[in-house]
Amino acid sequence: DIQMTQSQSSLSASVGDRVTITCRASQTVLKFLNWYQQKPGKAPNLLIYAASTLQSGVPSRFSGSGSGTDFTLTISSLQPDDFATYYCQQSYSLPLTFGGGTKVEI
């Protein structure tokens, strides 16, 4: 199994901050890496797929980068609606696996 590690289980930030969330795979996943946002009591919502492609309808302040084993989700200017938990997920090989999540808190 490919292990996905999000080293920050939580981070504190303020509105307007630039926020970077990292994800590391235990082996290469090429660019088969997705990012999801989850708010309390809700299902995850796709933000970025294929490492850097913004899902339709997702604000442009979200961006993704990386390839191989190291990936980054960046929020250029944190908005109140962005306080949530973010998960990475690899779709390179089965079983499909998720990172442990990074909670962005005020």
Place this chain on the structure above:
Amino acid sequence: QVQLQESGPGLVKPSQTLSLTCTVSGGSISSSSYYWNWIRQPAGKGLEWIGRIYTNGNTNFNPSLKSRVIISEDTSKNQFSLKLTSVTAADTAVYYCARYDSNVGCFDPWGQGTLVTVSS
């Protein structure tokens, strides 16, 4: 716009079988580009992929659960289902169904999720 909705008992006794159904609307589960998945999330924890079914009935499972999981489909009702046998308290979680787009390799959309508690 495709929507998914989970349904099933919210309480299951230990050693019994958890059974959930996902009803898909706005699109067909027979579409060739998609897999139909089950994912779970224990309270306060991360996401675990359980398994998936393809339109031809082929299935894939997480090895950690493979011996206890059955995923099936009913194309006439546009539904797919999960059965998890011999449940324990460790299977208590919110269970989500989700579509996996094989063209881009991601889960979208997801159902709202349903909480299943394993308790006597």
